Amino acid sequence: KPDLRYELSIADWTAQVKPLAVPFVESTLKDGARVRGLAVKGGGGLSRKDVDQLAEAAKQLGGSGLAWVKRQGEHISGSVGKHFTAETLGQLGVGDGDAALMAVGPDRVTSPVLDRVRQEVIRRLEFQPKAAHAFCWVVDFPLFEPDPETGKPVFAHHPFTSPHPDDLARLDTDPFSCRALHYDAVYNGNELGSGSIRITDPAVQRRVFGHLGMSREDAEARFGFLLSGLQAGAPPHGGFAIGFDRVVMLLAGAGSLRDVIAFPKTTTARALFEGAPAPAAPGDLAALHIEVKP
Numbered sequence: 386k387p388d389l390r391y392e393l394s395i396a397d398w399t400a401q402v403k404p405l406a407v408p409f410v411e412s413t414l415k416d417g418a419r420v421r422g423l424a425v426k427g428g429g430g431l432s433r434k435d436v437d438q439l440a441e442a443a444k445q446l447g448g449s450g451l452a453w454v455k456r457q458g459e460h461i462s463g464s465v466g467k468h469f470t471a472e473t474l475g476q477l478g479v480g481d482g483d484a485a486l487m488a489v490g491p492d493r494v495t496s497p498v499l500d501r502v503r504q505e506v507i508r509r510l511e512f513q514p515k516a517a518h519a520f521c522w523v524v525d526f527p528l529f530e531p532d533p534e535t536g537k538p539v540f541a542h543h544p545f546t547s548p549h550p551d552d553l554a555r556l557d558t559d560p561f562s563c564r565a566l567h568y569d570a571v572y573n574g575n576e577l578g579s580g581s582i583r584i585t586d587p588a589v590q591r592r593v594f595g596h597l598g599m600s601r602e603d604a605e606a607r608f609g610f611l612l613s614g615l616q617a618g619a620p621p622h623g624g625f626a627i628g629f630d631r632v633v634m635l636l637a638g639a640g641s642l643r644d645v646i647a648f649p650k651t652t653t654a655r656a657l658f659e660g661a662p663a664p665a666a667p668g669d670l671a672a673l674h675i676e677v678k679p
Contacts (some may be wrong), residue, residue, distance in 0.1 A: 387499075388574030389521055390514035393505055395499045397649045398422050398487060401476050405468045409452050413489040420487055421495045424477055425506055430453050436486075437503050438463075439606075443488060448498035454485045493530060504574075512526025520572050525549070528565040529596060542567045543609075546581040548589065556589075558595050566623070575635060580625030587615040600606055 402410055402420045406512070410420055417597035425431070429478040431439075456474050458481055461467075469485075479485045486502055488495040506512075528548050529538035533618040538560050548556055556563055565581035584590045590612060594604040605612065632644045643649040648658040655661070670677060 386569070386574050386576050387521060387523065388504075388507075388573045389519035390516050390573060391503075391512055392515060393423060393425065393503055393507065393512070395421055395423060395496070395503070396478070397475055401473065402487070405473065407452070407465050407468045409450070409465055410489050413449050418490045418494065419495070420489050421492075421499060422485055422487030423476070423499060423503055423506065424479045425484045425486060425509055425510070426480075427482060427667075428479075428486070428506070429457055429482040430510060431455070431484055432504070439486065439505055442501055442505065443498045446498045446501060447494055449490060450486050451498070452487045452489070453500065454479070456481060456483055467613055475573060486630060493527075496571055518573065520570070523569040523571055525564045525568075526529070527561065528552075528563040528593075529560050531561065537598060540593075540597060541565060542581055545583050545590070548593070549583045550563055553589070556592055556596075568625075570625075570627075572635065575631060576628070577632060577635075578625055578627035582623035585613045585619045590615060636653040 390552055397419055399420045403414065406576070414420065429508045436451075436453050440453075443451040451463045452463075454461060454466045454469050455476065456471065456479055458476075459471055461469055461471065463469075463484075464488070472522065474480075474483075474485060483632050486499075486506070488502075489500045527541050530541045531537065532539050542565055547566045552563040567579075568581065569579045582591065590608075591601065591604060594608070595601075599607070604617055629643060630642055637645055639645050648656060650656050
């Protein structure tokens with residue numbers, strides 16, 4: 386989630402870096418992938434250990450790695466430093482004493498990678514925020530995302546989120562390019578709430594179900610009540626929910642949700658106060674008509 390208090394944004398460097406024939410880039414730049422990066426002011430102060438730890442964090446988040454270049458005067462170093470000159474780095478906004486940190490891949494991969502790297506750079510270099518408070522809305526989320534194993538569409542939010550009206554014409558021909566009417570409210574890099582506008586046209590809802598691999602018969606069997614309701618006429622509607630515990634955490638200046646919840650669970654999802662989860666008595670299961678099979 387964007388923290389707009391800091392002047393360190395993710396930029397698209399594909400046009401500038403692609404002609405440089407960087408092997409790390411050429412082997413990954415395909416199927417809609419882009420070169421995106423951070424021009425870190427004062428990034429020359431990052432040690433090799435810092436950069437290695439950032440690269441490892443990138444891999445843990447599913448990235449192919451992290452390419453980096455540091456500039457000190459006319460001396461250029463880094464994992465892909467030999468492919469850059471002071472002039473090409475200047476085109477990226479990287480000056481003397483700065484560093485370029487870049488990742489290659491589809492946005493769904495590089496966005497979380499570079500977001501984590503950005504947070505770590507801010508912490509390690511002790512950047513100061515330009516403002517105390519920064520609110521924003523995040524919009525234009527994708528309607529679908531490819532399944533990492535099959536490549537087929539899966540819903541990015543939920544299957545009842547309305548496609549953006551400007552993208553409806555591409556819904557059947559290029560579903561991955563369609564945006565959703567989904568929105569998040571963000572404060573200082575923390576998500577305060579999330580919501581979306583719902584589909585009200587039964588024909589559009591059936592098309593979305595079809596992209597999710599659901600036959601017309603399956604859709605009727607599982608969601609016939611919804612399709613019938615939409616057919617009868619549903620007014621435009623949507624929703625938005627605030628995470629109240631997160632709001633309280635931010636108001637209190639706490640570092641974790643656990644600090645503002647009366648009985649927080651452990652990292653293994655155990656509730657120590659209630660002693661849950663716990664084995665269920667056979668009689669209780671029978672009363673609920675639940676059968677447990679080995």
